[in-house]
Amino acid sequence: MNAALYAEILKLRRSKLPWTTLLAITIGVAAGGLFMFISLHPDAARDLGLLGAKAQLATLEPTWDSYLGLLAQISAVGGIGIFGMLMVWVFGREFAEHTAKDLLALPTSRTAIVLAKFTVAAGWCFLLTGYLIVAGLGVGWWLGIPGPAGSGVIGAGVARVVITAALTIALTALFGLAASAGRGYLPAIGTLFVVLFTAQIVAALGYGQWFPFSVPALHAGITGSGQPAPAVAGYLGVAAVTVISVAATAWWWLHADHTR
Template sequence: MAGDLAAAVHAEALKLRRSRVPWATAAAMVLAALVGAFFMFVLQDVGRARALGLLGAKAQLAGGTADWPGYFSLAAQTVAVGGLLVFGTAAIWLFGREFSDRTATDLLAVPTSRTAVVLAKLLLGLAWCALLTVLLVALVLVLGALLGLPGWSAATAARGTGTVLGTGLLTAGLAASYGLAASVGRGYLPAVGVLFLTVLLAQVLAAVGHGEWFPWAVPALLAGAAGPGRADVGWAGPAGVVLVALGSAAATALWWERADHSA
C-alpha cells in the first residue's frame, strides 16, 4: 500500500502542479489577506472609515477593531467561510476533473489501488489547503506589521495563528465532502451545487442558532463569525467536522472501490 500511495501521490502532485488550481487558490488567499488588511487600514482611522460609508460599516461588522486580535479574527473567519469555497473548489477539481477530462477510466484498472489514488488526492488536497492557510497567516503577519497594528504580543500572535490554522484545518477536512460529491456526481457541477448548498445552510443554521449541529458551520462559529459569545460550540461541533471529514474520505474510497464504473 505504501508503494501504491507513493506512486499515486507522485502522479497526483504532477497533475496538481501543472494545473491552474494552485495559482487560482493562492491568488484567492492573497486577495483575502489584502481585503482584510484594507479593512484594518480603514478601521485604523475612524474619519476615513466614515468617509467610505457603507464599506466602513461592513468592515466594522466583520473585523471589529483595528488591532492584531481583530486582524487574526478576521483572517480566521475568512478561512472558515471563504476557505470553504476555495478548499471546496480544490477538492472538487481533484476528483471532478477525472470525469470531466474522461480520465477516470485510466485510474480504475491499474495495479495502483483505487483507494491509494483516492487517499493521494485527499492528502494532497489537505496539504495544499494547509499551505494556503499558512500563506494567509504569513500574509497577515507581514501586512499587520506594515500597517503597524497595535496589540501585538507573542501570546496574541500564537493564539491568533493557532485559531487561523485550526480553522483552516477543520475547513480543509470538510472539503473532503465535496470530493465525495464530485465522485458520486461524476463531475464538477453536482459537487458545486453541494458546495453552495452547504455554504447557504451553514449561514442559515448559524443565524438561527443551530450552527453547532451543522458541521459546515462549525469552523465559522469557532472563528467568531457569529460573535465571540457564540464561539463555544462544545465538543459536538469539532467532533461533527471530524466525522464528516473521515466519513467522506471513507465513503469516497468505498465508492471508487465498489461502484460500477461505466461512465
C-alpha cells in the same frame, strides 16, 4: 501510494489551480488589510472614499486579536469556497476529462489513488493557510496594528486561524465524495453551495454549535461574541463528516459500476 502522490502533485502543479487559489487567498488578505486600515484610520478612509458616510465597522477593533480573528473568518468562509473548489477539481476533473477510467485497472490501488487525491488537495490547502498567515501577519505589521506583537495574542490568533482552516479543510472531503459519486464538477459545486447556505442558516437559527458545517465559522468567531463556541459534539461532527466522506469516496471508487 508514492506513485499516486507523484501523479496528483504533477497534475496539480501543471494546472492553474495553485495560482488561482493563491490569488484568491491574496485577495482575502488584501481585504482583511483594507478593513484593518479602515478600522485604524477611519477618518483617512472616509477622505479616501473607502468608507461611506453611514458605514459602521464597530465590530472590528484595531487590535491583533481582532485582525487575526478576521483572518480566521476568511479561512472559514473563504476556505469553504477556495478549499472546496480545489477538492471538487481534484476529483471532478477525472470525470469531466474522462480520465477516471484509466485509473481503475492498475497495480496502484484505487484506494491509494483516492487517498493521494485527498492528501494532495489537503496539503495544498494547508500551504495556502500558511501563506494566509504569513501574508496576513506581514500586512498587519505593515499597517502598524497596535499592541504587543510578541505576546501570546498573536500565537493564539494564529492557532485560531490554523484550527479554523483545518476544520474547513476536513469538511471539504465531502466535496471529493460528491464529485466522485456525481461523476463531475456540477453535483459537487451544488453540494458546496448547499453546505454554505445551510451552515449560515443553521448558525442563524442558533444550532450552529452542533452543526458540523457551521463549526469552522463559529470557531473563528464570525458570528460575533453573542454566539456560543462550538460544542464538542460539533467538533466530533466535523471528524465524522471527514472520516465518512473519505471512507465513502474510497468505497465508491472501489465498488461502484464505472460506466463512464
